Amino acid sequence: MVPIQLNSRQTKIIDIVKEHEPITSEQIASILGVTRATLRPDLAILTMSGILDARPKVGYFYSGVDENNLISKKINSKNVGDIMSLPILVTEDTTVYDTIVTMFLENVGSIFVTNKGYLSGVVSRKDLLKNAIGGSEISKIPVGITMTRMPNIVVTYPNESVVEAARKIIDHEVDSLPVTELEIIDGKEHYKVVGRISKTNITRLFLEFSGS
Amino acid sequence: MVPIQLNSRQTKIIDIVKEHEPITSEQIASILGVTRATLRPDLAILTMSGILDARPKVGYFYSGVDENNLISKKINSKNVGDIMSLPILVTEDTTVYDTIVTMFLENVGSIFVTNKGYLSGVVSRKDLLKNAIGGSEISKIPVGITMTRMPNIVVTYPNESVVEAARKIIDHEVDSLPVTELEIIDGKEHYKVVGRISKTNITRLFLEFSGS
Structure with missing residues (x-):
């Protein structure tokens, strides 16, 4: 064209x-x-x-x-799997303090929490800040009791369009989404975390389309 | 075209x-x-x-x-002033605790700090989280002693392109930039804060270009 x-x-x-x-x-x-x-x-x-x-x-x-229409077509052709980053994961029994340390070491805005290898929760900088000023003993309490828990988590998939993922990020006012693969085990839904897509990834894609 | x-x-x-x-x-x-x-x-x-x-x-x-080139031209035509949000400001003597409260109330990721009406610093959620777990008395210390201080702040301008601003956000690994107007007073540079541009604004613009 x-x-x-x-x-x-x-x-x-x-x-x-x-x-x-x-x-x-x-x-x-x-x-x-x-x-x-x-x-x-x-x-x-x-x-x-x-x-x-x-x-x-x-x-x-x-x-x-x-x-x-041309611009729209081009932008809509990118999928989450094309631009996602590696997910940063901790288990539910990790302390809030250690989760904060992981967040600083990995320099991410959200951490995904797993239970037996599947997504069970998400914590953001905002959640952790709330804990840190709330007076709770952050070096003792596990992240599992403070995280946002499934099924209240918005997820995306590698073959979903970046536009769909961006729409979820804006509508649900979150900084990033876990990129997941759905597995049905004994009739129950489990989500394996395979990536992370954030406003940073989308800002980078924006720069790529700008040609700069 | x-x-x-x-x-x-x-x-x-x-x-x-x-x-x-x-x-x-x-x-x-x-x-x-x-x-x-x-x-x-x-x-x-x-x-x-x-x-x-x-x-x-x-x-x-x-x-x-x-x-x-066509897509690039369209994307490069948007300026910061077209999509910026209102800035959230506190003064240097505001306590770290009150700054955190402001951040929650306004639901922003960065707060800009002013001195005599001009930009003097920036604090992010990450800075505040560091303070909160650092054991300092956050209800007593002023934000002025913990913020990132001028001239170590990356700023943008209403007539700068969104692409330029996005490039600064990615290169300097920040979530947002203060949108400023430069004033020269007695030969010294002062920056009036007139807005805020974040990865959220850029993600919204991305959605706009996608036509969704």
Whole structure:
């Protein structure tokens, strides 16, 4: 796909078709005061680009495609699995203090908590800060009693689009999502954590699309 | 600008020009085994789109423009001022505890600190968490002694591009930047805080471009 800068006659043709669709090339030519032969290359470009639809014996229609569709298509083609980071995991019996230390060492905003190898909870910097100023004995209490627990956790999947994941991050006001694979064991859902996608990953992808 | 799906002959022409530039339309026609007249609409589309450059009496050149440039151009057109949020400010004598409370009430990841109305520091959730577990008396010490202080703060401006701001956020590993206006008073630089731009703003903009 390549971008083409439309000339002013082509822009006028789009406006005419929008208003009068369906409209024949004879009618467009008569409105513009030019011959059909003059319009031929313009109509070729407008139909090749998908902006106009031509139906034999009916005329031209406006299809509604424009540059924003192209950008949207490109952005929607990226999946979570293409840009995710490694997850940082602790087990439920890890103390809140040790979880904070892990957060500093790994420099992440969220830590995922597992039980028997499957996702059981999430703690954020905000949760840990709340604990730290709450007067509780953070070097004794396990992270399992303070974390946000399944099923109240929003997850994503490697083959979900980055756009879907970004939408979940914004709607649920979280900094990151665990990237998971669903496993059904004895009829129960278990989520294996295979990655992490955060606003940082999305900001990096934004920079990549910007070409900088 | 509109996207056009190139046909296979147009793609071949691009490859030929890339390899042999500068090359005349006669030479391209002879390589492809077609007449110059056949090529005319193809060359028109390729030069209108900016993919090929035509120089009289020299021939065609490849200019390197493709769909990614279009996306890049669109993304680069947004400025910080278009998407920034309100800044959350405290003064230097605010206690660390009260700063943490403000952070929870306003639900932000960073607080900007001012002195006589101008930016003097920044504190993040991470800084405050460090203080909270460090054993210091957070209800007594002022935020001014624990914050990151000017000039060690990365700032942005309303008329800077979002791409530039995103680059600073990623390179300096921060969650947000103060949006400032520079004032020179008695020959010294002072920064008035007029906004805040975070990875959340950038993630929202990403969603906007995605069309979702």
